[in-house]
Every structure is written in C-alpha cells, then in structure tokens.
Amino acid sequence: MNRIIILLLVFPSLCFSQSDEINISATFKQSLELRIVGGANIDFTFSTTSQYQKGYATTDPSIEKVQFEIASSTNFQVDVIHTEFTDGTGNTLDANYFFYRVKYLNATADVGSRFKYTGGVEIGSVEAQRSHVHFLDGNVTTILEPGPDGNAGDFEDNRYQIHLGCGSAVTRGVTELPSLLDANITPGTYTATLTLTAIPVIS
Numbered sequence: 001m002n003r004i005i006i007l008l009l010v011f012p013s014l015c016f017s018q019s020d021e022i023n024i025s026a027t028f029k030q031s032l033e034l035r036i037v038g039g040a041n042i043d044f045t046f047s048t049t050s051q052y053q054k055g056y057a058t059t060d061p062s063i064e065k066v067q068f069e070i071a072s073s074t075n076f077q078v079d080v081i082h083t084e085f086t087d088g089t090g091n092t093l094d095a096n097y098f099f100y101r102v103k104y105l106n107a108t109a110d111v112g113s114r115f116k117y118t119g120g121v122e123i124g125s126v127e128a129q130r131s132h133v134h135f136l137d138g139n140v141t142t143i144l145e146p147g148p149d150g151n152a153g154d155f156e157d158n159r160y161q162i163h164l165g166c167g168s169a170v171t172r173g174v175t176e177l178p179s180l181l182d183a184n185i186t187p188g189t190y191t192a193t194l195t196l197t198a199i200p201v202i203s
Helices: 048-056 167-177
Strands: 032-038 066-072 076-082 098-104 115-116 139-145 157-166 192-200
Touching: 032 192, 066 076, 066 192
Parallel strands: none
Antiparallel strands: 032 066, 066 157, 076 139, 076 192, 098 157, 115 139
16 A cells, blocks of 8 residues: 655744844035135225325225125134235334225125124224224234124125224324325335135134
C-alpha cells in the first residue's frame, strides 16, 4: 500500500528591526557688502573770494553726492574714518572745515524703525531722512545703527547718500575756525581718503 506522507513544517515568525540616523545642520555665514555707487571723488574748488568767505553747504548743487548701498544678512552699523588733509608737500588743512550729513534714500516710514542716525550736531532744520551734521575730526564716527525693526536686507533696502560741505559760516560757528579767506591757506590741492565700514551688529 502506498502511503502519502505530508510534512507540515511550521516556522516561528521572525521580525527584524534596524535603525540609523540622519544628521542635519545649518551653517549661517555672515554676508555683508558695502558698495559706493556714486560720488567716489568729491572736489571743492575755491577760486573766488566769495567762495573763500561763504564756503560750500551740504545742499550746494555743484557738489556731487556720495551714494552707497549695503546688503547684509544681519543688522549692521556704519563707521566713518578719514586720513589727514595734506597737499603732498607738507602742508595740512584742518579737517574740521569739512562736514557732512547722511540721507536715507528709501521710504520715509522706515526712518526710526529700520535704522537710526547717531551723533552729530543739530544745525539748522533737518528733514526726517537726513542726519545731523558730522565733522571730519579725525575720529572714528558711527553714523548709522539698526533701528528696533533691524536693518538687515539687500541693496534695495539700504540706500544712502552723504552730502558734504566745506568751510560754511554756520558750521564755523560750531568749530570756531576762521573763514578760509582768513586762514591764509597755502594754495594747492589738499586731499584725504574717507573710509566707510559696515560692521555686523549681533544682539
């Protein structure tokens, strides 16, 4: 007699579990760029006694405006420093004859919220988007600081002008310098370099 034998093999159920990890990191590198886009060379020419007596105001249309822009991933401040005014032959000119205001070129509503002007002397009326008067006194001067809403942004968000003047009577009232006519300045071309530096402000 033939037999059919059926074997039923039962294996216990085996469940395997394995895990691994993924590491995620984010690196934040500072991005900060300042560029001068206009007025990198400013020239004050004194050739008449009237110019020597009156000087140039920051509103004088004959003087080009320095325009600069900043793109930054963090809040920033802007510092100004300059070299001595010299004619290259050993003669120097008191830097306090030179003065400037800073003007914000974006929306007036941003003044006080995105940035704030610092320091300066209150001379005459000042519109909302212009700073008080700064003098080139040889010291490092902070001219812009972030406002309560911060000033990080691209070039379109941070556009400024520097309006320079030289030897005006109203500013000489502050510095107590004589007029350029009375100063008996040795004729020549006196030059200096003004350096703008944008510095990250991390709160």
